[in-house]
Amino acid sequence: MAELVALPTGGTAGKTLTVATAADAFLGSLCNPNTVRNYGIGIGKTVERLGEAKPLASVTDEEIGEALELLWGSAAVNTWNARRASVSSWLAWCRERGYDAPIVPAWTKRLAVPDSETPVRSRMEIDRLIARREVGLREKTLYRMLYETAGRAEEILGVNVENLDFVGRRCRVKAKGARAKTRRRGQAREDVVLETVYWDAGTARLLPRLLKGRARGPVFLTHRRPGPGKVVSARDVCPHTGFARLSYGQARALLDAHTALGGPGTGWDLHEMRHSALTHLGEGGASLLMLMAKSRHKKTENVRRYFHPSPEAIAELTSLLGPGDRFR
Template sequence: MSAVVLLPTGKALTVRTAADAFLDSLANPNTVRNYGIAVGKTAERIGEGRPLVSVADDEIGEALELLWGGSAVNTWNARRGAVLSWTGWCSERGYDGPSVPVWAKRLAAPDSDTPVRSKMAIDRLIARRDVHLREKTLWRMLYETCARSEEVLDVNIEDLDLAGRRCPVKAKGAQPKVRRRGVTRADFVLETVFWDAGAARLLPRLLKGRTRGPVFVTHRRPGPGKVLSARGVCPDTGLARLSYGQARALLDQHTALAGPGTGWDLHEWRHSSLTHLGERGASLLMLMAKSRHKKAENVRRCFKPSAEAIAEVTSLLAPGDARR
């Protein structure tokens, strides 16, 4: 059972106080040491004595860029992940503060190989009794739509076509990218994603009669000083949209075997679903249509057939009487 960390009340929570409270909540000494480097240096950069509520999202991103923008990909991802956990931890406890901005993205290492999970492993994870209905629904939708995590998390109930099992998502566009403050940003377009019976069974249970607001929301209301867009808050419950960082931490919590940060990644749902469709005989063009990739080589990077699938297709080359 994790220790309960009480943050000070009756005064503005400072950056340093929030950082120390987060690090004190971690049980693993190795995690404390590694996270302490990222959180500590970021806190120093943005100002330890400042009220946490006064820090803007872009300040967090700029601090990460200045501190580790020129580092190796794995270093950037580790430091960014630690700060993401810190800001998500504060948000979950109702303390107003910044988030890691969308443009400060996790980078794919040149030598990385995103794992593909078996369909059995996916079904077992989603069927676990200790997994909340919200996570079950999110993971099933990510798997069945082959959509990017940010796309699904941004969906509102008004966007859903429950009968048609589809909805529009705000996807990366093919338009030229623009640069702002030295950061590359992409335009966005609306595209449609489709899901199947698994998500179709879970969605009505998750919504519980709600007809508007974000599909996936937090379990706690945001603090009184938190500034959120009208689209990002359920008007009926007051609950805020579940963030990418929170969703990533929840998946890690249920799949990590060797401590925080060692579990599944949200992007694995997309790779797994595309691979399973390919193993079942879906053509390259159909995989591109399903995933909405514009280039065939990007789909090929996602397609990682299992040894069993390769062995099965190899059997087709056997002599005519070898399969009798």
């Protein structure tokens, strides 16, 4: 986390406050390390572009817009929106504290997020992948669990054995952007609000075979102990075997190796399991509210991006508009 830097006080402080000092103070005021890291990218590069020693009060709205455009004007929509939002939050924070600060100009507007281009795999493709002999039990369980829970890969890989509810076929996960719990007086706590994901018979059959009686530690493990020079948290090491938790990068490489047809890097992505699951549920008639409950999205537009019905599903739906049997 960035070190907290106190802003100068006084009625004329805004005239002498430098861009770098204002940025350090804002980043130092943030409590979440992930937010500090993400915001720091956009704000840090903007500060370099403007000039660290430049007085914040002398920066114009147009200069902010030009910096954003030059730095991320050709970037992906999500990247543009994220960097724009970080700079906007920083400048708004300065103004709220009485300092002269520019605003992000209207012409550098937030862009609409396009529909996801993540492919949707059919049920048959997923079943065939999991049934292949060369796919190990660990990967079979992971792929099936990702599909049946429609969970994010980072969430499922972060699950520990003690988190599993075998009877209820569910477990609690640390969700993306999980909010830290707060005490009554507002003091931050280290633990976060957890969310529940649910699986079905396929995962229920595979999990006991994978765990082999293990009662604690990560569900998905590597096949070796961490090297002597690698520092690993105790939570990420199995107390029974000493093996480390399987990382996202390792799991992604395994899936790519199992599915790549055009060489390394051309295979499936772990996120495709989530996309595919939500699309299949939608094709099966699940309502928007149920899809939101399953995916744990808070905004309907985010769920819509995940739903990509197949041409066959659209054709079947269209058949409902045809004339009845009495006209055929």
